[in-house]
Amino acid sequence: MPLKIHLIIISCIIAAVLLAYQAVSYLHTSKTVGKPRSAVQVVRASWGLNCDPETFATSPVRENNLAGPVDALCKGKISCVILNSSEALGFDPAPNCGKQIVVEYRCFTFDRLWKTTIAPGESGTIDCSNVVP
Numbered sequence: 001m002p003l004k005i006h007l008i009i010i011s012c013i014i015a016a017v018l019l020a021y022q023a024v025s026y027l028h029t030s031k032t033v034g035k036p037r038s039a040v041q042v043v044r045a046s047w048g049l050n051c052d053p054e055t056f057a058t059s060p061v062r063e064n065n066l067a068g069p070v071d072a073l074c075k076g077k078i079s080c081v082i083l084n085s086s087e088a089l090g091f092d093p094a095p096n097c098g099k100q101i102v103v104e105y106r107c108f109t110f111d112r113l114w115k116t117t118i119a120p121g122e123s124g125t126i127d128c129s130n131v132v133p
Contacts (some may be wrong), residue, residue, distance in 0.1 A: 038107040038128045040077055045070035045104070047089070051097035052118035061093045070103055079127040084118045 045066040053060045069089050074080035084101050086092035093099070098120035104113050107128035114131075118124035 038078070038111070038131050039130055040074040040080060040126050041106045041109070042067060042071040042074055043104045043106060043113060045101065046103050047084075048094040048099035049102065050100045051094045061099075065093055066101060066103075070101075074105070074126055078129045079125060081123050081125050082118060083123045084120055090101060 007025070008044050013075060023060065030131070044064050046061075046063050047066040048061040049063060066089065068084060073082060082101060082103065083089075086095075101118040101124065102115065103124075103126060104115050105126055106113060108131070111131065114126075116126060
């Protein structure tokens, strides 16, 4: 076969593959419209790192000491509210200190890292509803 015919056949195959890809992409997008595209994924959550180490009776506050409780509050949700109090969180890593909560999270797998700080006695919202992948 001449070279021209080979080029025409290859061009037709490439065009067919691109059209099929666009059709599948369109069908997938139309099925997910209105559904949440992201959810809170806690990377690190620390409570009390702002406290002076001399205020601790036994051992210093460790980084990521609040990851489990915050993950339990937020996992799979579009947004969640965290109250900075020992009653709400179930433990107190430094009783004699006004502890800040620092949460680092993502809203979808390849998202940048977001960070929020919650002051002592206040609540903070982690919200992924406006983050578009």
